[in-house]
Amino acid sequence: MKTLVLVFHPNLSESRLNRRWAEEMEKQADVTVHRVYEAYPNEEIDVAAEQELIEQHDRIVLQFPFYWYSTPSLLKKWEDTVLTYGWAYGSTGNKLHGKELLLAVSVGAPEASYTHDGAFTYTLAELLRPFQATSNMIGTRYLAPYAAYGVMQLSDEQVEQTAEAYLAYALNPEVALNIVR
Secondary structure, eight states: OOEEEEEOOTTGGGOHHHHHHHHHHHTSTTEEEEEHHHHOTTOOOOHHHHHHHHHTOSEEEEEEEEBTTBOOHHHHHHHHHHSOBTTTBSTTOOTTTTOEEEEEEEESSOGGGSSTTSTTSSOHHHHTHHHHHHHHHHTOEEBOOEEEOOGGGOOHHHHHHHHHHHHHHHTOGGGGGGBOO
């Protein structure tokens, strides 16, 4: 299985966790890591190149920090420009059908904050629901997201542990059994 990891971090060089995740993924066979903010510093997305890259892979991983209950702005722009009618959806838009979509999310707050009784009232899965709806629309299989919580408080050892866990999860063919419906 060929995996594409699209890293959406506006300041990856300053990120301990997302940078570490990307570095580990780059060492893996059959994995392409695409640092989208580095590829498009002016946010001028090459739609044809992005679509071609996606078509060459079976599992698409969107890796990003979660803040303000959302994604970095370039990820939203990427969705708006790359997932086009006639290519990703619509009567002839079937280029993504059968591919898998996985989110890899770093979260600053502790996991307990993302509960119905927690500080934010909603679970992370609930806040990521638009990605599931998008997945349904473009014909991908939406896999249960991988998340690391409380990232600002993680020790270097814990960062390494999340990198190992991320690899084990994101590259495991059996993770497809975790399809969210």
